[in-house]
Amino acid sequence: MSHNRRSFLRQSTLAAAGLLIADPLVAARLNSSPAPANGPDGFRFRQIHLDYHTSELIQDIATQFDPDEFVQTLKKASVNSVTCFGRCHHGMIYHDTKKFAERRHPYLKRNLLKEQIEACHKQNIRVPVYVTVQWDHFTAQQHPEWLMRDEEGKPFSFQKSTFDAGFYDHLDIATPYRDFLKSYLADLFEQVPVDGLFLDIHHVYPNAHPVVLEGMKKAGIDAAKAANRHAYYGRIMQEYKADIAQFVRQLDPKAGLFFNGGHVGPGIRSSVNTYSHLELESLPSGGWGYLHFPLTARYARNLDKAVMGMTGKFHTSWGDFHSLKNPAALELECFTMLALNAKCSVGDQLHPRGRLDAATYDLIGGVYAQVDQKEPWCEGAVARTDIGVFSTEEFTTGAEARTPDMMLGAVRMLQEGRHQFDIIDSQSELSGYRVLILPDAIPVSDSLRNKLSAFVAKGGALLVSYQSGLNPDKTGERRTFNLPELGLACVGDAAYSPDFLALNGQEIGRGLPATELVMYLRGLEVKPTGATVLAQTNVPYFNRTWEHFNSHKHTPSAGRVGYPAVTQQGRVIYFAHPVFTQYARNAPRWCRQLVLNALDRLLPDPLLQTPGAPSTLVATLNEQPRQQRQVVHLLNYVPERRGSEFDTVEDVPLLTNTRLSVRLATKPRQVLLVPEGVPLKFTYTSGRVETTIPAIRGHQMVALVGY
Numbered sequence: 001m002s003h004n005r006r007s008f009l010r011q012s013t014l015a016a017a018g019l020l021i022a023d024p025l026v027a028a029r030l031n032s033s034p035a036p037a038n039g040p041d042g043f044r045f046r047q048i049h050l051d052y053h054t055s056e057l058i059q060d061i062a063t064q065f066d067p068d069e070f071v072q073t074l075k076k077a078s079v080n081s082v083t084c085f086g087r088c089h090h091g092m093i094y095h096d097t098k099k100f101a102e103r104r105h106p107y108l109k110r111n112l113l114k115e116q117i118e119a120c121h122k123q124n125i126r127v128p129v130y131v132t133v134q135w136d137h138f139t140a141q142q143h144p145e146w147l148m149r150d151e152e153g154k155p156f157s158f159q160k161s162t163f164d165a166g167f168y169d170h171l172d173i174a175t176p177y178r179d180f181l182k183s184y185l186a187d188l189f190e191q192v193p194v195d196g197l198f199l200d201i202h203h204v205y206p207n208a209h210p211v212v213l214e215g216m217k218k219a220g221i222d223a224a225k226a227a228n229r230h231a232y233y234g235r236i237m238q239e240y241k242a243d244i245a246q247f248v249r250q251l252d253p254k255a256g257l258f259f260n261g262g263h264v265g266p267g268i269r270s271s272v273n274t275y276s277h278l279e280l281e282s283l284p285s286g287g288w289g290y291l292h293f294p295l296t297a298r299y300a301r302n303l304d305k306a307v308m309g310m311t312g313k314f315h316t317s318w319g320d321f322h323s324l325k326n327p328a329a330l331e332l333e334c335f336t337m338l339a340l341n342a343k344c345s346v347g348d349q350l351h352p353r354g355r356l357d358a359a360t361y362d363l364i365g366g367v368y369a370q371v372d373q374k375e376p377w378c379e380g381a382v383a384r385t386d387i388g389v390f391s392t393e394e395f396t397t398g399a400e401a402r403t404p405d406m407m408l409g410a411v412r413m414l415q416e417g418r419h420q421f422d423i424i425d426s427q428s429e430l431s432g433y434r435v436l437i438l439p440d441a442i443p444v445s446d447s448l449r450n451k452l453s454a455f456v457a458k459g460g461a462l463l464v465s466y467q468s469g470l471n472p473d474k475t476g477e478r479r480t481f482n483l484p485e486l487g488l489a490c491v492g493d494a495a496y497s498p499d500f501l502a503l504n505g506q507e508i509g510r511g512l513p514a515t516e517l518v519m520y521l522r523g524l525e526v527k528p529t530g531a532t533v534l535a536q537t538n539v540p541y542f543n544r545t546w547e548h549f550n551s552h553k554h555t556p557s558a559g560r561v562g563y564p565a566v567t568q569q570g571r572v573i574y575f576a577h578p579v580f581t582q583y584a585r586n587a588p589r590w591c592r593q594l595v596l597n598a599l600d601r602l603l604p605d606p607l608l609q610t611p612g613a614p615s616t617l618v619a620t621l622n623e624q625p626r627q628q629r630q631v632v633h634l635l636n637y638v639p640e641r642r643g644s645e646f647d648t649v650e651d652v653p654l655l656t657n658t659r660l661s662v663r664l665a666t667k668p669r670q671v672l673l674v675p676e677g678v679p680l681k682f683t684y685t686s687g688r689v690e691t692t693i694p695a696i697r698g699h700q701m702v703a704l705v706g707y
Contacts, residue, residue: 043256043277043306044081044126044343045375046368048074049198051318051349052085052130053167056092056138058352059107065354067119073356074125077365078372081126083198083345084116086188088130089167091138099187103138112354114192121193128196128256129188133181135201137167146177149208151226156205170201172209173240174233182247189251196256196276197248203261204237206230238271245274263292263402264300266394266425277306279345284333285325285646286317290639291408293333294415297340299391299423301383309337312347313360316646319349324359328698329649330367332637335699338378339620339633344371373675377631377701381622384630386607387414387421387599388433390442390468394425406440409584416615417596420607426451435461435603438468439580444482445472456485461571461602463595466524466578487530487569494576496539497522500557501565501590508534508566510597516557517590519565523577531567531574535594538562566594573598605687608632609661617655617696621662631674632660632702634693655696662689662704669706 092105095113148156148170158168206229216223256276282293311333315323469483500516503509539562540555639647667684682691
């Protein structure tokens, strides 16, 4: 783009920044200015997200910043992209500004952001710019009328009292705050080169700000119901993203753009066209845990956007100064990103004085040097999968919907079984899967029923559990299954809980003792209308109450048959208990074994198998179509709960002589350990490649070349 053209667009946008915000319900922008499908120009594998939330009270800000030392530290650590700060949660600006001098950090004596960008660009390091959105302490203090409100009319905040430390009041994008944000962005693009924007903190809550309540009143929506306020603010957020995306595209059509909310799931689908790419914030030690990233990445990678994972170098979470993550933990987190078709981003926080910590970049560099070597076998890779797992997030609201136990249980079970799977929603294309799983709480509307029925009619299989398959109104007499393929009628909640799975040598119980096994969570009582019972439930003498109880925990089985536990009709298997939720909570091995046995019945020839490998081994299968090769990622790290708050990884066990079997339509020319380039002996029989991996310490890739 010519300088004159860029200047014209920026001047036009500056003028537009003074306009009043649009009606939040105007949807015309939602399909306008779609972002590039494959991510921003120069999207890189090895990024740093360099936090710089710095109090206005700190006086020696950036006094030790040296642009040459800064960029050489990054280069030495194999970093090729770094997100630097324009405006932080304190509300401070870190670059020269024509319009907002009062917000520029009061002790900043240099044009810090511009110097960072110029130094990095000289070394071909990309620099997206961080801008805070809903958390901004300065703005919250100056404009309390722009804050989101709770049902009592008080500012919505994560702080419990006025005297709690933090900047967690939530600014409301439905107020004139949006005008300020757009004006600031226009000024930012005038001041510095902007490779992309990381716009942070986008939360949807049941906002009761007067502007929102007035809009709901005009729309005829009952604002007294929190669910209505939550849904309405979700629509406002969609319109806001479309508005900002259109605005940024006018500033620079090539700039990357990401709206961060700490999670990516089905709720993003309605606005995903406004993003240039997706960054999945997921610090395992920061509250996300080790299952959050696999859950989100397995969904996000199917949205036709470039995906980047984001962890942190911190021992705990953001703002943990002078701490270092265990090297093995950082390896696991970055290599899992590669295995799940994502690029890598590691979070750090720059000290107020502006000097990068050498030990931090020794840590990151040790991992990123390995990522650099592995990139050729990750570039352009797409996942090969057998199974689609429906996300319950689509059917629930609130922050707790992001990582419900049933989804975490499903991810853990399938990873431990080495199955190849995606997380999907009701709008996903189903034709590429052989099995669909509906875990515990997937209601089935008429449209979804038709989609699932067509899938089964074409030879697909379903694994359904607990309340999945019920009609969306799951109460009263209308609590019925809306999925004829189940061959079941719903009687109601099981009369007894806990009850007991009666395994008397049935095939569904293969690998488990022929005994009774407790099912801790209450299931449903179902009646077959065509399905075959694979396993029955035995019931206890009585439920445990204050009037009748036995021993410490629950009453044992009376040996009396109650109702079906597992059924099958054709290519559809149903579990009456919430087996996925149960596995997430206390991991009964029998729950996992039952599910894996059911999958063996529905999917006897899975894409990938590792006979005899421990459950700690995670395996993924990707394809690089352009290079005509398939790449298996094998990860054997063991997160441990060494403290009471979160898991971490320190020691990396050695796994030897691991058998690998991959379904492949034609015989490959070579099977190689990569990036080492070591050839492996292999056989090809009945459409499967069989080989043995001599040693796996942490992460090993295997390439099947020239199929």
